[in-house]
Every structure is written in structure tokens, then in C-alpha cells.
Amino acid sequence: SxxxxxxxILDRVDFAIEAGxxxxxxxxxxxxxxxxxxxxxGLIRPDAGRISIDGVDLETIDLRAWRRQIGYVPQENLLLHRSVLANVTLGDECLSDADAEQALRDSGAWTFVRQMPDGIHTIVGERGTRLSGGQRQRVMIARALAHHPRLLILDEATSALDQRTEQDICATLRSLAGPLTVVAVTHQRALADAADQVLRLTNCKVRPAGLRLQAT
Ligand SMILES: Nc1ncnc2c1ncn2[C@@H]1O[C@H](COP(=O)(O)OP(=O)(O)O)[C@@H](O)[C@H]1O
Ligand SMILES: [Mg+2]
Known part of the structure; x- marks a missing residue:
């Protein structure tokens, strides 16, 4: 709760998200x-009840170590007026160009990035205006993937996109699940169709709107 x-906001909500x-x-x-x-x-703590990660109470887990295992894609477009590469690595020297390229491949961005005039070194423009909405979100997803998270959380990251583009990104998210656990928050239905599990939040409760566990 x-x-x-x-x-x-949440009243005795109880659900599980299977890894992968x-x-x-x-x-x-x-x-x-x-x-x-x-x-x-772990940005806020439950008033009652607990959150377990792999069976371990989040209260007893080193939050910094836990957050390093999470890739987070926010709703806001946070692209910098810099290259695609810089937007993926954010200047982290632990990340090589090859790491960035792999993250871009995984997010489905590589196809368009390699076709741009300067490839990975192309400047994306102010807030990424040289990219389409879907392309911007794929670069944002690559940024989240670059650090090899175990859990990818997208908070309405695709809400501003047209339905077709959202579905395409959904297919990418679907393909990422397996090695990765993916949780996508949306207020649209489109994303739900490709999911293993749909959680619907209403009246402070979560009820499973559909559970379709597929072999991955
Ligand atoms: N920091 C906060 N302080 C007080 N109320 C908040 C805060 N953040 C969110 N809320 C309230 O909690 C409710 C749920 O918010 P939120 O989780 O952001 O909903 P959603 O993401 O589904 O749109 C809303 O009524 C919102 O106004
Ligand atoms: Mg929200």
C-alpha cells in the first residue's frame, strides 16, 4: 500500500513480474x-507491505546497486543537442563506441543511425529535432540499454507516438524480453497486445487484465 x-494511491496491491x-x-x-x-x-517506499526482488526484500538491498541494474526511459524527451553516440553514452567513458552501437542495434535504432550522414556521430539537433518521434525514443531506449540493465522500465515512453510507431517499438520491447525483464507503462491499449502480462490499475488496485505467458 x-x-x-x-x-x-495503492491499496494492498499484490502482483508479481516474472523475470524475463x-x-x-x-x-x-x-x-x-x-x-x-x-x-x-526504490525512489519511494511502501507504507505497508513489501517489494521483493528475486525473493529479497527491497528494504535490505543496496539501492544504488539495484538502480544500476535498471534502465529507465522517461516520457520526456531528454535528447541533447549532440551526436547520437553522446546521447547514448552521456559521456560515460566506460562505454565504447561498440557498446553504443550494440545498444542502438538492440533498440532498433541502428538501421536509421547508420544511414545518417555521419552515422553515430550525427548531431541529433536541439532536443533531437532531426529525428522522428519514434527514432528519438529508440535512441532513448539505447541509452537505457547501454549499461546492460536486467530490468527496463518505460514510463509512457511511447505515449506521444502514433499507434503504428508505438506498435513497432512494442515489437522491439517484445524481442528484448528474455535476457531482460521489460515493464512498459502506458495509457494506451496498443502496447498491451504484445505483452506477456497486462496489469491494469483502477481504484487503487491492480488487477491482471490478461496473462499470456509465452515461451520466449
Ligand atoms: N509527489 C507527489 N505528491 C503528492 N501526490 C502525488 C505525487 N506524485 C503523484 N501524486 C498523485 O498520485 C496519484 C497517482 O499519480 P501517478 O502515479 O503519477 O499516476 P499515473 O502515472 O498513473 O498518471 C495522482 O493523483 C497524483 O496526483
Ligand atoms: Mg505517470
Whole structure:
């Protein structure tokens, strides 16, 4: 359970996300989807109950080590007026060009990045204006993947995209699940169709809207 002051957001919510699966979380604006993501990341703590990671209470886990295992893709477009490469690595010297290329391949961005005039060194423009909305999100996903997370969380990262583009990115997320656990928050239905599990948040409760575990 979790409340912001007197405002109960999650009431005895109980669900599990299997490692290696693709889960989507749907629900109206304000339903508490971001709150669930924040709880999983450990940015906020439940008022009652607990969150377990691989059976271990998150309270007892080193949060910094846990967060290093999470790739997070926010709704806001946070691209810098720099190269594709710089946007993926954010200047982290531990990441080579090859690491960035692999992350771009995994996010489905490599096909268009390699066709750009300067490839990985192409400047994306102010807030990525030289890229389409879908391309921008794929670069954002590559940034999250570059550090080899175990868990990828997307918080309405595809909400601003047209349905076709969102479905394409969904197929990419689907292909990433397996080695990776993927949780995508959305207020649209489109994303839900490709998921192993759909969690629907309504009236402070989470109910499974569909469980279709597939062999991956
Ligand atoms: N930092 C905060 N302080 C107080 N209330 C908050 C805060 N963040 C979110 N809320 C409230 O919690 C509810 C759920 O928010 P949120 O998890 O962001 O919903 P969603 O992501 O599903 O749109 C909303 O009513 C929102 O106004
Ligand atoms: Mg939200």
C-alpha cells in the first residue's frame, strides 16, 4: 500500500513480474502507474507491505546497486543537442563506441543511425529535432540499454507516438524480453497486445487484465 499524505494511491496491491517477461501497466492518468514504477526503482517506499526482488526484500538491498541494474526511459524527451553516440553514452567513458552501437542495434535504432550522414556521430539537433518521434525514443531506449540493465522500465515512453510507431517499438520491447525483464507503462491499449502480462490499475488496485505467458 502507498499513500501521498491522505491520498491513497495503492491499496494492498499484490502482483508479481516474472523475470524475463514483458509486462505492460495500463490505467488512467493519475491511477498510480508512475507511483508503481517509483516503488520498484526504490525512489519511494511502501507504507505497508513489501517489494521483493528475486525473493529479497527491497528494504535490505543496496539501492544504488539495484538502480544500476535498471534502465529507465522517461516520457520526456531528454535528447541533447549532440551526436547520437553522446546521447547514448552521456559521456560515460566506460562505454565504447561498440557498446553504443550494440545498444542502438538492440533498440532498433541502428538501421536509421547508420544511414545518417555521419552515422553515430550525427548531431541529433536541439532536443533531437532531426529525428522522428519514434527514432528519438529508440535512441532513448539505447541509452537505457547501454549499461546492460536486467530490468527496463518505460514510463509512457511511447505515449506521444502514433499507434503504428508505438506498435513497432512494442515489437522491439517484445524481442528484448528474455535476457531482460521489460515493464512498459502506458495509457494506451496498443502496447498491451504484445505483452506477456497486462496489469491494469483502477481504484487503487491492480488487477491482471490478461496473462499470456509465452515461451520466449
Ligand atoms: N509527489 C507527489 N505528491 C503528492 N501526490 C502525488 C505525487 N506524485 C503523484 N501524486 C498523485 O498520485 C496519484 C497517482 O499519480 P501517478 O502515479 O503519477 O499516476 P499515473 O502515472 O498513473 O498518471 C495522482 O493523483 C497524483 O496526483
Ligand atoms: Mg505517470
Amino acid at each position: 502507498f499513500a501521498y499524505d491522505e491520498n491513497v 517477461t514483458f509486462t505492460t501497466m495500463v490505467g488512467d492518468s493519475g491511477a498510480g502507474k508512475t507511483t508503481v514504477a517509483d516503488l520498484i526503482i
